[in-house]
Amino acid sequence: MNLLFRRVVQIRGPWMHSRSNNTLVNLRMLQARDKNPNKHMRVLFFGNDAYSLEILKALTTSYDSDDGIVKNIRLVCPTPLYTNDRRKKVVWKSLVNEHADHFALPVSHVGNKHEMSRWDLPDRDNRYDIAVVAGFDWTLPAELASKFPLGILSVHPSLLPKLRGADPVMNAMITKFTVVGVTVCKYDFEGNDSGDILAQLPYEIPKGYRREEIYRDLGYIGGNLLVKCLEHIKPVLKAAQKQNPKFITYTREYSDKICKIEWETMTAHDIVERYRATQGKIPMYSIWRMKTIMSKVFIYDMYVADPSIPPLEKNFLKYPPGSLFFKRKVQYLEVPCIDGSRLHITRLGREGRTIMTALQFVNGYLRVSGALRMLTSPVQPKLLTPPFVYPKGYVKPELDQVYKPNESDEVYAPKYLVPLD
Template identity: 25%
Template sequence: MKDKVKIIFFGTPEFAVPTLKALINAPFCEVQKVVTQKDKPVGRHHSKLVPCAVKRVAQEEGLPVIHETPPQSLPWQGGRYDLGMLVAYGEIIPKKIIDSFPLGILNLHPSLLPKYRGSSPIQAAILNQDKETGVTIMKLDDKMDHGPIIAQETINLNQTETAGDLQNKLAQTGADLLIKILPDYIAGKITPRAQNETKAISTKKLAKQDAKIDWNSTAHPPEPLIRAMNPWPGAWTTWRHKKLIIWSMDIDGTPKELQLEGKKKMPYSEFLKGHPGFSTHDCV
C-alpha cells in the first residue's frame, strides 16, 4: 500500500479501545481524528466530568478529539479523509457524513449479523445460551446494523462467560479481524454482501428491570441471566424487602457471589455466616 489510509474513528466505550489501538499501530493506517461522546458527569452531585475510554486513549496518543453528538456537519469535507471506522459510538451517523468518506464508514458489531442487531447482542447470546457468536464488520448505511457485510469471525461459547468476559474477547477478535481484512477492503478486493433480512433479529437497550431474576422462568433461567447481566446492571432479586444482586451462580443454582443492598460483594460462604437462614426459595 503506497499511501497510508486516512481514518476518522468514531467510538466511545472500552469495547472500542482495541480497535482504535490496532488502527493507531497499523503501519498502513493514519488515524487523524477521533469523534466521541462528551465527558459524563459522575459523583453524588454530578460535579465531576469523566472522559470515556476512547477519549482517554486518543489523548494519550495526541489525537484531536471532536465532541459533536450526533455529528451533523463535521470539518472534514473535501476528500481529506479516506475511511471512517465506527465501534460502539452510541449515535446515529447522518447519511451525508457517511457519504463524505470515499471508502465509506465501517462498523464493528459484536454479533453474527443479521442476528442480534441493536444494543445488547452480547447479553442476548448469553441469555439464549447460544453455542457460538462472533463479530461482524459491515459497511455503514443509514439503518441500524443493516449495511452489507465485509467480514465475520465466529467464536465458540462454553456457557461460563459473563457479558464482561465476552465483550473483552469480542473486542479483541474484532480488532484483529479488521487489521487482517482492511488492506483487501481498501484495495477493492472484497465485495460486500447484503444481509439476509429474513434472518434478522433485533435486541433492545437494557434497563435495570431486565436484570430482575424470575425464579420460575424457563425461557430465561437464573444462571445465564446472571452471567448476561454481569457487570451491568447486575442480576437482582428481593430478599426480606431488600435488593440482592447475585453476581455469579453455579450451574446447580447455588449462588457464588452476592451483594445485599448497601453492602459489599461477598462469597456465598461469607454471606451465609451473616445470614444463616438465607435461601433463594425465599427470594421474590
C-alpha cells in the same frame, strides 16, 4: 494472540455455507489480487465502550507501526462528565477517550444524540479517507456519507444478518446461542445494521465466559479483521455482498426484569447463566426486607458452588431457597436454590448504596446465619414475611444428591475465597 484465535471457529451455518450468501470474504485471495494496496490512511473512529476500545487498539497498533496502514486517527466519543460547570474534576470518561489521551490522539466530543444529528467534521481542512463505527451509541447523520472517499464502515459484534441491533451478545447468551461473531460491513445510516458485508468471522463462546469478556474478545478479533480489510480496502469493497433477507433476526430490548431472581423456579446454574449474559449492563437482583422496608439487593459477583464443597449449614435443605448462610471468616454468602444447588455470592449491595463484599454485608445486615432470606417479590410491609411456596409437585432433594464430598472431605475454595485467619 494465537490462543484467542483458536476460539475463532470456521463453522458452516446456512448463513455462510450457501453459495448465494457466502459472506465470509477470502481476504488472502483479495490480497493476492490487489496490486496497489493502500499505504497510508486517515481514519475517523466513532466509539465508546470496551468493545470499541479493542478495535481502537488495533488501529493504534497499525498507527504506531512503521509499515502500518493507518497514518492518522481521530476519535469521536461521548463528552466526559464533570463534577460542575468549571470542569475541574472528571467523574466519568469513556474507555476510548482514556486510550486516546494516553496516545495523544485528537478527540472530538458529542454530548447526546440530538447533538450528533447536527454534528459535522471538526476540522474541515484535515480530510479523512474513511470512518469506522464500533460500539457507538448514536446514529450518524446521513450528511457524513459524502465526507469520506472510501465510505463509512461498521464493526458489528454478530454474524449479520443474524442479531441485528443493540447488544447482540447478551441476546445470544439469553437465547442459548453457542456461536456469535464479528462482521465488518458498510455503515447503515438508518441504524438497522443492513449494510453490505465486507468480512466476518464466527466465534465460539467459551464455557463460563461473561458478557464483557466476550465483547473484549470480539473487539480484538474485529479490530484485526478491520485492519486486514483496510490494507486492501478497494477490492474488499468491490467484493462486498448484500445480506440475505432469509436469515435476518433482530435483537430484543430487555428490561431489568430479565435479571430478577425467581427463587421458586431458578436453579443456581440458571441464575449464574443469566448473570453471565447480563454482566456489565444489568445486575441480577432480589428483594431484601429490613423490618418494614423493601429494597432491591443487587448481586455483582457470584458462581455455582462446587458440589464437593461442604455447605456452611449441614441442614441447609431444610431452609427455603434464598436463605443466607455465612461464617464470619468465609468470604462468600451461601444461598440454597430450588434444586438443592448452592449459590456463592462475593459482592452485592442494596439499591442506592455502595457495593459491598460478602463480609461487609454480613457485618452490616446479618446476625444469625440462615435467619433471613431474599425474596422474589415485595410483601406487605406491616405483615410477617409469608412462608416460601414451593412449586406444585415439588420433591425436595436428598443431601447425598447435592453434596458429594471428596474422599479427603477438605474444604475447597478458590484462593481468593480462602477463610481469613
